[in-house]
Amino acid sequence: xxxxxxxxxxxxxxxxxxxxxxxxxxxxxxxxxxxxxxxxxxxxxxxxxxxxxxxxxxxxxxxxxxxxxxxxxxxxxxxxxxxxxxxxxxxxxxxxxxxxxxxxxxxxxxxxxxxxxxxxxxxxxxxxxxxxxxxxxxxxxxxxxxxxxxxxxxxxxxxxxxxxxxxxxxxxxxxxxxxxxxxxxxxxxxxxxxxxxxxxxxxxxxxxxxxxxxxxxxxxxxxxxxxxxxxxxxxxxxxxxxxxxxxxxxxxxxxxxxxxxxxxxxxxxxxxxxxxxxxxxxxxxxxxxxxxxxxxx
Amino acid sequence: xxxxxxxxxxxxxxxxxxxxxxxxxxxxxxxxxxxxxxxxxxxxxxxxxxxxxxxxxxxxxxxxxxxxxxxxxxxxxxxxxxxxxxxxxxxxxxxxxxxxxxxxxxxxxxxxxxxxxxxxxxxxxxxxxxxxxxxxxxxxxxxxxxxxxxxxxxxxxxxxxxxxxxxxxxxxxxxxxxxxxxxxxxxxxxxxxxxxxxxxxxxxxxxxxxxxxxxxxxxxxxxxxxxxxxxxxxxxxxxxxxxxxxxxxxxxxxxxxxxxxxxxxxxxxxxxxxxxxxxxxxxxxxxxxxxxxxxxx
Numbered sequence: 001x002x003x004x005x006x007x008x009x010x011x012x013x014x015x016x017x018x019x020x021x022x023x024x025x026x027x028x029x030x031x032x033x034x035x036x037x038x039x040x041x042x043x044x045x046x047x048x049x050x051x052x053x054x055x056x057x058x059x060x061x062x063x064x065x066x067x068x069x070x071x072x073x074x075x076x077x078x079x080x081x082x083x084x085x086x087x088x089x090x091x092x093x094x095x096x097x098x099x100x101x102x103x104x105x106x107x108x109x110x111x112x113x114x115x116x117x118x119x120x121x122x123x124x125x126x127x128x129x130x131x132x133x134x135x136x137x138x139x140x141x142x143x144x145x146x147x148x149x150x151x152x153x154x155x156x157x158x159x160x161x162x163x164x165x166x167x168x169x170x171x172x173x174x175x176x177x178x179x180x181x182x183x184x185x186x187x188x189x190x191x192x193x194x195x196x197x198x199x200x201x202x203x204x205x206x207x208x209x210x211x212x213x214x215x216x217x218x219x220x221x222x223x224x225x226x227x228x229x230x231x232x233x234x235x236x237x238x239x240x241x242x243x244x245x246x247x248x249x250x251x252x253x254x255x256x257x258x259x260x261x262x263x264x265x266x267x268x269x270x271x272x273x274x275x276x277x278x279x280x281x282x283x284x285x286x287x288x289x290x291x292x293x294x295x296x297x
Numbered sequence: 298x299x300x301x302x303x304x305x306x307x308x309x310x311x312x313x314x315x316x317x318x319x320x321x322x323x324x325x326x327x328x329x330x331x332x333x334x335x336x337x338x339x340x341x342x343x344x345x346x347x348x349x350x351x352x353x354x355x356x357x358x359x360x361x362x363x364x365x366x367x368x369x370x371x372x373x374x375x376x377x378x379x380x381x382x383x384x385x386x387x388x389x390x391x392x393x394x395x396x397x398x399x400x401x402x403x404x405x406x407x408x409x410x411x412x413x414x415x416x417x418x419x420x421x422x423x424x425x426x427x428x429x430x431x432x433x434x435x436x437x438x439x440x441x442x443x444x445x446x447x448x449x450x451x452x453x454x455x456x457x458x459x460x461x462x463x464x465x466x467x468x469x470x471x472x473x474x475x476x477x478x479x480x481x482x483x484x485x486x487x488x489x490x491x492x493x494x495x496x497x498x499x500x501x502x503x504x505x506x507x508x509x510x511x512x513x514x515x516x517x518x519x520x521x522x523x524x525x526x527x528x529x530x531x532x533x534x535x536x537x538x539x540x541x542x543x544x545x546x547x548x549x550x551x552x553x554x555x556x557x558x559x560x561x562x563x564x565x566x567x568x569x570x571x572x573x574x575x576x577x578x579x580x581x582x583x584x585x586x587x588x589x590x591x592x593x594x
Contacts, residue, residue: 167475174481175471178468178471178483179468183482184471184482185480185482188475188480
């Protein structure tokens with residue numbers, strides 16, 4: 001008895017509002033024929049960064065390497081002092097910081113200015129977190145789920161999150177901080193697109209035999225999707241179709257796909273069509289993400 | 298083989314700071330030979346309330362019944378409007394509100410005045426909670442562990458607790474409210490004496506064969522101690538020594554005792570001596586709480 005093989009893409013997969021906006025700004029800038037660089041990769045997807053490089057918009061990592069007329073601030077935002085330096089340089093700045101990240105920067109600053117030591121739940125080395133942290137003048141702690149604060153009771157404590165973290169982890173950290181502060185002021189800076197995507201991914205993983213998670217290996221939100229899926233079912237995290245291995249799909253009937261906020265549609269479409277070849281699922285070849293079963297933004 | 302029978306009292310059992318203070322104020326008032334009533338029982342312990350009645354300090358439940366020259370506000374505090382009425386009546390007010398409860402009232406008022414709908418974790422019928430609630434002009438919700446708020450996302454939300462609730466429950470409610478508010482401002486109003494007593498009780502329950510929890514059946518913090526013990530080991534909640542039953546102790550070697558914040562020392566001492574008789578533990582008869590093994594304030 002062989003049952004039909006299904007391939008589904010989790011709803012709300014792929015580009016979020018902030019990424020779409022950053023790419024739109026960068027494309028418009030590229031069309032002006034000015035000399036442009038992005039300071040750091042515009043989003044955490046190597047394939048998209050490469051496609052911008054081919055259009056003449058290169059990515060540099062250091063302020064000193066910004067020798068162009070125009071610089072694009074990437075979706076993750078940038079340190080406050082680097083922004084000041086760029087302004088001093090007199091270079092034209094196109095700010096593609098995700099509005100939700102900019103909001104988190106502003107809220108971090110406000111909490112700090114009001115006298116709250118600020119706890120950021122996030123990866124201390126992530127550019128978004130470094131950027132948010134730079135807006136805090138007072139005491140600041142960057143913690144992951146398992147980190148602890150100094151052994152004392154704080155009179156006041158603020159808590160925010162890297163925008164792409166999971167709500168469940170944020171709730172857990174919030175709970176663990178309750179005994180650490182007389183007053184704990186929690187501002188939920190998790191992007192709702194992120195939590196909606198995570199939830200849709202969770203539901204799909206529960207009804208799948210294998211999950212294919214698509215997105216940059218350096219993408220925080222994609223890694224979080226992989227972690228969510230790993231806890232439920234066999235999971236493979238890949239960046240592009242060439243990494244697919246036929247043996248993953250042997251004996252599998254329900255194949256689930258999901259993609260991080262920085263994953264371009266064409267990569268998702270390629271992978272869908274490639275899995276079709278491996279599994280002989282009989283699903284039609286698709287050319288647009290909207291044609292993949294399950295997808296609905 | 299029969300091993301030695303041990304009876305231990307959990308450290309920090311019995312009267313807390315706020316209760317001691319309320320009783321001291323009431324005793325001093327009783328000695329003045331003025332006509333005095335307490336508005337509601339001074340603390341949630343019927344035996345102590347009765348001993349005050351014998352000294353001429355009666356407890357009334359209604360504002361209209363206050364016909365004396367002097368009124369004592371009990372440790373749980375009182376509704377703001379009742380306090381105003383008493384002031385209008387021109388009666389002398391002795392305010393025995395626990396300073397931690399007064400602080401919770403003040404913080405509730407401040408959160409509300411700053412535009413936060415306030416969630417109180419507590420028993421909606423408890424006089425302390427009713428009192429705290431009366432200081433909130435704006436939106437207010439009283440919830441227990443399992444209650445839920447209206448199905449919407451609040452821009453801002455404040456959270457406080459009845460002072461005698463468990464920290465673990467407060468952490469759980471805090472975690473559950475994180476997704477319900479953009480900003481969640483948590484003020485920990487749980488009395489530290491309460492959490493210290495709960496923790497000591499938990500540790501003793503883990504090494505006991507039975508726990509005897511002593512305190513008023515209407516005492517919130519005593520009921521919480523009983524709940525904590527019930528989750529670990531066989532538990533009996535009693536008010537006085539006459540309720541003890543010899544069969545509870547058959548085959549038991551490690552007998553743990555704990556007592557709520559409103560339980561007078563003489564009741565604890567009586568019960569200790571009575572258990573001694575049942576078990577023949579060979580422990581000496583004691584006359585003061587400090588002589589009972591395990592007790593250390």
